[in-house]
Amino acid sequence: MSLGLRRAFHPSSKAVAFCTNNWAIHAWRSSATNNIRFMSGVGNTLADIDPSRLEIVKNQKPGTPPPSSSLKFGHTFTDHMLTIPWNVISGWGVPRIQPYGPLSLEPSCTVLHYAQTIFEGMKAYRHENGQVTLFRPDMNMKRMNTSAARIALPNFDGEALLETIKELIRIDKSWIPKEPGHSLYVRPTMIGTQRAVGVGPPNEALLFVILSPVGPYYPDGFKPVSLFGTTEYVRATPGGTGAYKLGVNYAPGILPQKEAAALGYAQNLWLHGPEHYLTEVGTMNLFVVFKKADGVMELVSPPLDGMILPGVTRDSVLALARAHSAGTHRLENLPEKLTVSERPVTMREVKDASMSGSLVELFGAGTAAVISPVDRIGYLGEDVLIPTGSDGMGPISRPIWQELVGRQTGAIPSEWSVVV
Amino acid sequence: MSLGLRRAFHPSSKAVAFCTNNWAIHAWRSSATNNIRFMSGVGNTLADIDPSRLEIVKNQKPGTPPPSSSLKFGHTFTDHMLTIPWNVISGWGVPRIQPYGPLSLEPSCTVLHYAQTIFEGMKAYRHENGQVTLFRPDMNMKRMNTSAARIALPNFDGEALLETIKELIRIDKSWIPKEPGHSLYVRPTMIGTQRAVGVGPPNEALLFVILSPVGPYYPDGFKPVSLFGTTEYVRATPGGTGAYKLGVNYAPGILPQKEAAALGYAQNLWLHGPEHYLTEVGTMNLFVVFKKADGVMELVSPPLDGMILPGVTRDSVLALARAHSAGTHRLENLPEKLTVSERPVTMREVKDASMSGSLVELFGAGTAAVISPVDRIGYLGEDVLIPTGSDGMGPISRPIWQELVGRQTGAIPSEWSVVV
Numbered sequence: 123m124s125l126g127l128r129r130a131f132h133p134s135s136k137a138v139a140f141c142t143n144n145w146a147i148h149a150w151r152s153s154a155t156n157n158i159r160f161m162s163g164v165g166n167t168l169a170d171i172d173p174s175r176l177e178i179v180k181n182q183k184p185g186t187p188p189p190s191s192s193l194k195f196g197h198t199f200t201d202h203m204l205t206i207p208w209n210v211i212s213g214w215g216v217p218r219i220q221p222y223g224p225l226s227l228e229p230s231c232t233v234l235h236y237a238q239t240i241f242e243g244m245k246a247y248r249h250e251n252g253q254v255t256l257f258r259p260d261m262n263m264k265r266m267n268t269s270a271a272r273i274a275l276p277n278f279d280g281e282a283l284l285e286t287i288k289e290l291i292r293i294d295k296s297w298i299p300k301e302p303g304h305s306l307y308v309r310p311t312m313i314g315t316q317r318a319v320g321v322g323p324p325n326e327a328l329l330f331v332i333l334s335p336v337g338p339y340y341p342d343g344f345k346p347v348s349l350f351g352t353t354e355y356v357r358a359t360p361g362g363t364g365a366y367k368l369g370v371n372y373a374p375g376i377l378p379q380k381e382a383a384a385l386g387y388a389q390n391l392w393l394h395g396p397e398h399y400l401t402e403v404g405t406m407n408l409f410v411v412f413k414k415a416d417g418v419m420e421l422v423s424p425p426l427d428g429m430i431l432p433g434v435t436r437d438s439v440l441a442l443a444r445a446h447s448a449g450t451h452r453l454e455n456l457p458e459k460l461t462v463s464e465r466p467v468t469m470r471e472v473k474d475a476s477m478s479g480s481l482v483e484l485f486g487a488g489t490a491a492v493i494s495p496v497d498r499i500g501y502l503g504e505d506v507l508i509p510t511g512s513d514g515m516g517p518i519s520r521p522i523w524q525e526l527v528g529r530q531t532g533a534i535p536s537e538w539s540v541v542v
Numbered sequence: 543m544s545l546g547l548r549r550a551f552h553p554s555s556k557a558v559a560f561c562t563n564n565w566a567i568h569a570w571r572s573s574a575t576n577n578i579r580f581m582s583g584v585g586n587t588l589a590d591i592d593p594s595r596l597e598i599v600k601n602q603k604p605g606t607p608p609p610s611s612s613l614k615f616g617h618t619f620t621d622h623m624l625t626i627p628w629n630v631i632s633g634w635g636v637p638r639i640q641p642y643g644p645l646s647l648e649p650s651c652t653v654l655h656y657a658q659t660i661f662e663g664m665k666a667y668r669h670e671n672g673q674v675t676l677f678r679p680d681m682n683m684k685r686m687n688t689s690a691a692r693i694a695l696p697n698f699d700g701e702a703l704l705e706t707i708k709e710l711i712r713i714d715k716s717w718i719p720k721e722p723g724h725s726l727y728v729r730p731t732m733i734g735t736q737r738a739v740g741v742g743p744p745n746e747a748l749l750f751v752i753l754s755p756v757g758p759y760y761p762d763g764f765k766p767v768s769l770f771g772t773t774e775y776v777r778a779t780p781g782g783t784g785a786y787k788l789g790v791n792y793a794p795g796i797l798p799q800k801e802a803a804a805l806g807y808a809q810n811l812w813l814h815g816p817e818h819y820l821t822e823v824g825t826m827n828l829f830v831v832f833k834k835a836d837g838v839m840e841l842v843s844p845p846l847d848g849m850i851l852p853g854v855t856r857d858s859v860l861a862l863a864r865a866h867s868a869g870t871h872r873l874e875n876l877p878e879k880l881t882v883s884e885r886p887v888t889m890r891e892v893k894d895a896s897m898s899g900s901l902v903e904l905f906g907a908g909t910a911a912v913i914s915p916v917d918r919i920g921y922l923g924e925d926v927l928i929p930t931g932s933d934g935m936g937p938i939s940r941p942i943w944q945e946l947v948g949r950q951t952g953a954i955p956s957e958w959s960v961v962v
Contacts, residue, residue: 196650196739203649224646225654229623229752230616234645234733236796237657237789274796309739313654314793319616319729319754321792321825323800332649334739354781361776363794369657370790372741373734374783376656376694380743405741 168213173285181221200294204331238314239369240269249532274323303338339491344514346497349391350382357392358429398469406486407436483516588633593705601641610719620714624751658734659789660689669952694743723758759911764934766917769811770802777812778849818889826906827856903936
């Protein structure tokens with residue numbers, strides 16, 4: 123597509139250079155002046171992401187996708203990646219699809235010191251008819267912009283980024299595993315790349331997107347996990363960053379996870395406050411189902427109070443349950459009457475319900491695992507038990523999961539499925 | 543020092559590759575087997591940092607230090623950097639001093655997604671007699687290990703790392719500005735470099751150290767700063783990471799700082815809880831001085847309760863004040879009677895003291911600015927005023943600052959000064 127571009131990816135150059143040469147900025151500053159756009163809401167004239175400027179350099183040494191059965195989540199990457207540089211003077215530069223390979227980052231780059239990084243996780247599915255779709259990618263684009271604003275990284279036109287991501291996926295389509303339950307994990311990331319040791323809004327940033335073929339989270343059927351009700355560490359706090367998909371929310375959770383594992387639990391159940399409000403599960407949103415006194419089931423998720431990540435799977439579970447409950451879109455095998463709530467839930471409520479038999483199920487929801495049933499919670503020295511069905515799931519999560527996965531894989535047509 | 547090594551830094555290669563080639567790991571696994579050490583406290587036999595393995599590749603195109611008057615904090619870097627790779631199989635690899643230049647990092651590296659980064663800030667001073675010293679570097683080495691453990695990065699022998707850092711400083715000694723108040727800012731950083739999109743303890747990491755010549759924080763004398771008493775955002779929380787020098791504590795503070803600046807304040811005063819406890823100032827520790835009913839001054843800093851960074855300057859200020867108070871080392875011009883406290887302080891106490899005339903001064907303390915006096919705090923819609931002297935400082939901070947800077951620059955001999 124651009125021959126002149128190839129110089130930057132000369133075979134002898136091992137890494138693609140970013141934030142290392144001022145010439146690069148000057149080079150595309152001049153071309154960007156013909157392409158200035160007004161970024162809504164920012165009040166500044168800077169170039170936005172422009173798919174018509176996309177440059178493609180094909181990988182001359184394409185790899186061979188490994189057997190799907192050998193895939194380990196997030197360990198295999200496809201032949202290409204997308205990169206889009208940004209700087210404070212010109213805005214967004216030329217989007218480039220290029221061979222997957224290392225980034226060249228100065229050791230002073232702010233991301234390496236001050237954690238200026240945000241990311242998204244989405245999945246592309248290959249349907250039986252060969253069509254490839256993304257699941258509600260507009261929500262990821264919107265959230266990525268919200269995350270960027272929270273740590274003073276630049277905003278962008280989400281639809282424009284999505285167009286370039288679709289092109290990347292089309293180019294690496296052969297990497298999408300064909301087997302049921304498999305997909306292509308899409309990881310857009312944005313990092314601050316200012317070359318100065320100082321805490322402030324970066325004058326340079328880099329957006330990149332990499333693709334990883336992945337298998338089903340539970341290859342042998344659902345396996346309920348155990349949680350450790352974590353009271354020593356917190357994931358989020360009022361006035362903090364729990365509602366944004368920032369890198370900073372993840373590194374601090376690794377030690378607590380190790381400690382939970384040492385105690386025999388799979389993941390942390392993040393609690394908050396002296397009331398021990400349930401917030402999230404590991405890196406997933408959380409749902410609980412109670413059977414109320416009148417026999418009606420209540421599906422509950424903690425509210426988006428600033429501490430909860432507004433998950434796409436969370437939103438989808440709530441939307442499906444509400445549509446069923448309202449009678450606008452009934453789901454098979456789901457109890458006709460169902461109350462859907464976003465409200466705080468304490469460990470006391472869960473424990474009491476477990477004891478009295480009114481706890482129906484508890485599960486995590488996220489892009490990677492979709493639905494992750496839970497069978498016990500270690501809490502203040504004892505285990506709170508949670509019912510699970512013979513297939514590992516519960517009566518509410520099972521039909522919702524079936525509908526959700528059907529829509530994701532194309533078995534059930536849906537407006538949530540966006541053709542790539 | 544090592545000719546074979548130069549291949550990795552071939553002139554045509556623009557970036558130094560890390561976490562990109564397995565051969566590198568295998569190459570030094572074999573040499574590391576002759577050099578296994580027992581890491582105390584870890585219970586595992588992995589190679590520790592070993593200064594005797596240090597390899598040096600001199601920069602063949604050394605730069606020219608810019609005029610000291612043009613130095614902008616953290617924008618200029620010296621000719622060399624130190625890198626030490628680590629992996630979970632072998633431990634710490636060969637420490638290398640090599641030309642300052644970009645790192646080659648795979649786009650999947652965990653630091654770029656999950657904020658697996660920790661750092662330190664220290665200063666090397668060039669004394670009038672030409673000697674170069676670091677100020678209490680043992681504290682930085684100790685804290686860096688504490689930080690590493692908090693996010694599941696590897697620990698190391700702090701004395702060994704310090705030896706290699708000293709060698710780096712000696713090699714770039716000509717970059718240390720000679721002018722009074724100038725120094726060489728030393729930035730050790732450790733990042734997780736596992737090449738997989740998954741949240742967990744990394745199987746690879748990289749420790750690197752870069753050097754930046756810096757001028758005095760206040761080139762024209764002390765300028766008191768204004769603070770915005772921040773109630774919407776928090777810096778730290780119980781169960782969080784505020785007591786560790788992690789990258790994750792910094793990115794989230796940038797937006798609040800921008801908002802404070804838009805309101806006309808220089809920095810955030812981070813408050814905590816409904817009582818609005820004072821915790822830190824921007825990226826500095828905090829001190830307040832009250833005049834008590836009996837006329838005795840009380841120097842207060844918030845306690846190390848898990849939300850406060852254990853700062854080296856903070857510790858030094860407390861130690862000097864306590865030595866004076868105990869009579870073991872009197873400081874000139876400091877009131878003979880002085881109470882030194884580490885205790886919680888609320889905004890109400892500060893505001894009441896400001897109104898009644900018993901607020902003596904309030905200042906930040908950190909490596910970059912050493913002492914940073916404050917003259918007002920925007921709090922709940924009004925300004926709380928804080929006295930400052932004609933030189934910008936106060937009666938307690940002034941003599942302590944003089945002693946501290948004297949010890950740092952070598953004018954006052956001290957066991958805190960470590961010869962490079």
